[in-house]
Amino acid sequence: MVERARGGDIVAFESLIRAHETKLHAFALNLSGGRRDLAQDLLQEALLQAYRGIASFRGESSFSSWLWRILRNTLLRYRERKGMAIETSWEKSSAVGDTRTPSAEESLILDDRLRHLRTLISLLSLDDQEVLTLIDLQELPFEEAARLIGIPVDRLKPRIFRARQRLAELVMKHKDLFL
Amino acid sequence: MTNENCERVKGLLGDLLSRDLTSDERRMIEEHAASCAACATSYRALLAARSLLREHRPVDDAPPEELRAALHRRLVEERSVPEEERASFLGWPVRTLLGAVACLFLFLLGYWTVTSFPRQTEDAPVAISRSVVNAKEPLTIRLTYTAERPITEVFVKIRLDEDIVFHTEDLSFRELREYEWKGDLKAGRNEIPFVVEMRRAGTRTIHTTAEFEGYRHRHDVELHADGETMTVTYLAYGRVPL
Numbered sequence: 001m002v003e004r005a006r007g008g009d010i011v012a013f014e015s016l017i018r019a020h021e022t023k024l025h026a027f028a029l030n031l032s033g034g035r036r037d038l039a040q041d042l043l044q045e046a047l048l049q050a051y052r053g054i055a056s057f058r059g060e061s062s063f064s065s066w067l068w069r070i071l072r073n074t075l076l077r078y079r080e081r082k083g084m085a086i087e088t089s090w091e092k093s094s095a096v097g098d099t100r101t102p103s104a105e106e107s108l109i110l111d112d113r114l115r116h117l118r119t120l121i122s123l124l125s126l127d128d129q130e131v132l133t134l135i136d137l138q139e140l141p142f143e144e145a146a147r148l149i150g151i152p153v154d155r156l157k158p159r160i161f162r163a164r165q166r167l168a169e170l171v172m173k174h175k176d177l178f179l
Numbered sequence: 180m181t182n183e184n185c186e187r188v189k190g191l192l193g194d195l196l197s198r199d200l201t202s203d204e205r206r207m208i209e210e211h212a213a214s215c216a217a218c219a220t221s222y223r224a225l226l227a228a229r230s231l232l233r234e235h236r237p238v239d240d241a242p243p244e245e246l247r248a249a250l251h252r253r254l255v256e257e258r259s260v261p262e263e264e265r266a267s268f269l270g271w272p273v274r275t276l277l278g279a280v281a282c283l284f285l286f287l288l289g290y291w292t293v294t295s296f297p298r299q300t301e302d303a304p305v306a307i308s309r310s311v312v313n314a315k316e317p318l319t320i321r322l323t324y325t326a327e328r329p330i331t332e333v334f335v336k337i338r339l340d341e342d343i344v345f346h347t348e349d350l351s352f353r354e355l356r357e358y359e360w361k362g363d364l365k366a367g368r369n370e371i372p373f374v375v376e377m378r379r380a381g382t383r384t385i386h387t388t389a390e391f392e393g394y395r396h397r398h399d400v401e402l403h404a405d406g407e408t409m410t411v412t413y414l415a416y417g418r419v420p421l
Contacts, residue, residue, distance in 0.1 A: 004306075007305070008305050009305055009306050010251070010254045010255065010305065010306060010307055010308070011306035011307070011308065011309045011412070012306065013254065014247075014250075014251065014254075021241070021242050021247075022240055022241045022242065023240075024242075025240050025241065025242040025246075026240035029240055040242065040243070040246045040249075043242065043246065044246060044249060044250050044253065047250055048250065048253055048254070048257065051254055051257060052257065113227060113228075113231055114231055117228055117231050117232070132232075136232040136233075137232070160197075161197045161198070162197075164196035164197035164232075165193050165194065165196070165197050167196055167228070168192065168193045168194070168195055168196045168197070168225055168228075169193060171196075171221075171224050171225055171228045172189070172192060172193075172221045172224065172225065175220050175221050175223075175224035175225075176220075176224075177224075178223070178224040178225075178227040178228055179220060179223060179224055179227070
């Protein structure tokens, strides 16, 4: 399949990325502060880059790691262009109408909080973001997250510890968003 | 409440997302929070954030179908001829056939859209898209030609393999094996559907060529019928000089 994709076969390439696209999209979504339009633009750009560069994929890393690095670099370039600040939205969602059921209200509040959490994560360094996103939001096993990032598992554990501490500082600073 | 207590508690709160606090540490926070509103709200906020991190509901993060479609279009364009030469074949057809086909739209289940601007050489086709459809139903193929400017004198030829027929009640079309069309394409999207059916299982091909501005563009539609399903693969070849 990789060989066919290297030859420019679009169907083969699309088949290859199919197994990874949900995780990649989730990663882009989390690292863009939950902004779906931005996440989709970044993912599309990254996959286009992957298609252009698939001839350079030698199989030394897994295909998923290779794709993930391309997405990460795409995001990095975006942040450099934008001077780091991904636009964020701080306002709380509008009040829930009377017609909504309590469960819907509860669901909205949870969605809101998750969105705020993603926004706060997007304000951290990219190193912090990627470990928090992969391990805490996407719930990847440590081994898989370490493989994607390209570091040993024993180096990943202190990194996630520090990233969570920095996230905690941000949560305390913006605690009103979670109350 | 003292500043010193606040600092100690804040240190513990900073670890709340990173590790499970001991029972003594939790008790210290809660006792302090009972008399310190600032630390109490921080504690509640962090508990909420921790809950989101540890127990957040799975969200549907699958990319939407529109993203797949947009990526597909860009991949196809990536394989296209240079911008200034872009002019694609996607369509052909025949006014007289269109009338018959339009009536048959009501019956179709298979539906397929193709767009192409291939750069491959003639002997190395590239699969642009692949779909699986119901083999028992007529298949509508939409050949779409997107031109950045009007193109005159376009010559399109379509040839059906054995066992593929146009789906029409007009017997004169049912007997057609080849059809040729000459005409102009307008700037923008030129979309022309035609409907075919396959008479028996197996692999057959619909061959199409479009000639304009000194080049021939070849596209094949490969049909592989196997029982209930039919796999439809659109293959694009590189243009070649006439």
